[in-house]
Amino acid sequence: MKNKFLLLNVLAASLIFTSCKKEEALPVDSTTPFAAGAKSTQAISQTFIETFESGTKTAYAVGSVSLTSGSWTLDNALIGSLSGDAKNGSQSVRITSTGTLGMNFDVSTGASTVTAQYATYGSDGASSFQLWVSANGGSTYSQVGSTISVSSHTLNTATFTVNQSGSLRFQIRKVSGGSNRINIDDVTVNSYDSGSTGGGTGSVGDNTNLLMGNPSSAVNNTSYPANYLIDQTYYIESYNRDRGTPNWVSWYLGSSSLGSTDRLNNFRADTNLPAGWYEVQGTDYSGSGFDRGHNCPSADRTSSTAANSATFLMDNMIPQAPNNNQKTWANMENYLRSLVTSGNEVYIVMGSYGTGGTGTNGYATTVASGNVNVPSNVWKVAVVIPDGNNDINRVTTTTRVIAVNTPNNNSINSDWTQYKCTVRSIESATGYNILSALPQSVQDAVETKVDNQ
Template sequence: MLGFGASCSVEDVEPNQPLSQTATSNATATQDNHLAMGNPSAAGTSYSNYLVSKPQYVMSYNSYRGTPNWVSWHLSSAWVGTTPRQDDFRADTSLPSAFYRVQSSDYTGSGFDRGHNCPSADRTLTVADNSATFLMSNMIPQAGPNNQQTWAGLENYCRTLINVGNELYIIMGSYGKGGTGLNGYKETLAAGKVTVPNRIWKVIVVLPNGTGDVSRVTTSTRVIAVNTPNSTSISSTWGTYRTTVDAIEAATGYNILSNVSSTVQSTIEARVDNGPTQ
């Protein structure tokens, strides 16, 4: 399996300290490399670990599961504007012709949401950017409360961080088989073409706006790692599900922050975030 690694960090302060609303960076926010922190699964041309690079995000796609293994994206205020939600869910015709191209209708009546990996609200600068998040290659079958409450809360929190002078590197992924949606437990949709994941995770690295991002990740950089069950029986409080990057790597086999120095990785990937959640 493949996984993703991202982390969100506020400022280069002592680890897990509350975000200051005043001591933010004066640097101009920019749009940066989605894989700056690394390619977690060394994605390439394998049908189970296929690298897909788009202007808005990069993913490892698994044609056998009909979902991404992980999606990685950079988030700063430079990605956010006033474009409305496009809601144009559709097949990703850029995938190789040998792949089954998941249709929006494959989720119809399943009891699972078409759950975004890279969120619509993280890409509102242009219509093209927002529309790209509605490709079905960016979706997983996600239990409604998980998607609409727990993950929505975490996504909203990340956007509050960019509003006070930070940039984030976010990696979201899923693994395992079988989840519980509104119609009960299911392992696949679309006659087996789409796998329902058992666990859904995210890693967020938080940095003040600036340049040379990988070199600025230190042992005091805030990294948030979350791993949730894909179930309707889930707390709406995402902080409940905080874990370590190390634990997610152990479950997925990925090397999530592979471009960060090994010395720094050993510290930040072993730590459970206990910072603010809103």
């Protein structure tokens, strides 16, 4: 069975999910099954994921069911466990007609984003659904984000930007497709953080993916396609539409990141990119002589199936010379994980820059018919601190910071320590401010020396 677990840490979040199909929003009203009659005084204050594994509801008729997170009402919906139900684990919600799935309780800490996994049931045809939010205990609702089209039986993840404080509750409404059925699984509410800056740079709390700063001041605005902020829940990135790769990816690595989930190898396009943007396909690097090189590694996200799956989105990849990827970087990744298992937590930023690398087929500047740039250099910065709390304030002038910058070629030395450098040298090459959340005096100390351990 695939791993599912309760998330207790606040995840960084802010992503605009753009669907290729938009439909007119339903009017805000108080006549839905989740209005005044379904109010509850229960409230939760932590970020959570509802996996729908604990409850039972076998009929489509409207009714409430007690789940791990609280009471939910399902109308024209049930909890399915058949082979046709797309699911992580043994159960997911199955919705038909214009059915709804809604919370009968409030999240007292607001929400930055809400994510939900979705797919068609069995071989059913296409449908669509929406996310709606209520800030008054379910009396009225308003739509959040875009209408999501569902046409595949493979689970995908929709991320809705909420960025709203206060007590909130959510519902999912199936709005088209008639008797076609959809599955919904793993609904995650990420708590709102008023300390977030830069129009969606992520939470500033411990164990969050952008704690050390937003290196390029990326924003989730399509007016900035070369520096477009995407929160993939398990890592955050600045994506470059025209290069077809991330500029950088930032993530937290701690004991909670590691578990027993197997590597999924489900390389795939990110269908959540803005409409009209090229979606790099899982097969686009085939025959190029370059690996699909992870930025955030699969082995850094083994705590759950959802976490590991997120690392195989193609906008977490770069065309990376095989020896660079499989030897030099793999060795460094293994080393950083060993630091975690020995009692540390690590904040990591990885990126690439330049054009032109050398793979097994020789030198190339692009792959995927010119849609993906081959970088000339691949770099990483890791901030290492002992396990503890109040992480940002525990980074001092003596904190260990490891910076590495490697050429993207196949004749690279497998010893990653041969490519240690200063953070400032990477900043000079990229124009980024990589550890921007740290006090300037701390930056000046840790960014100007080469790690010697």
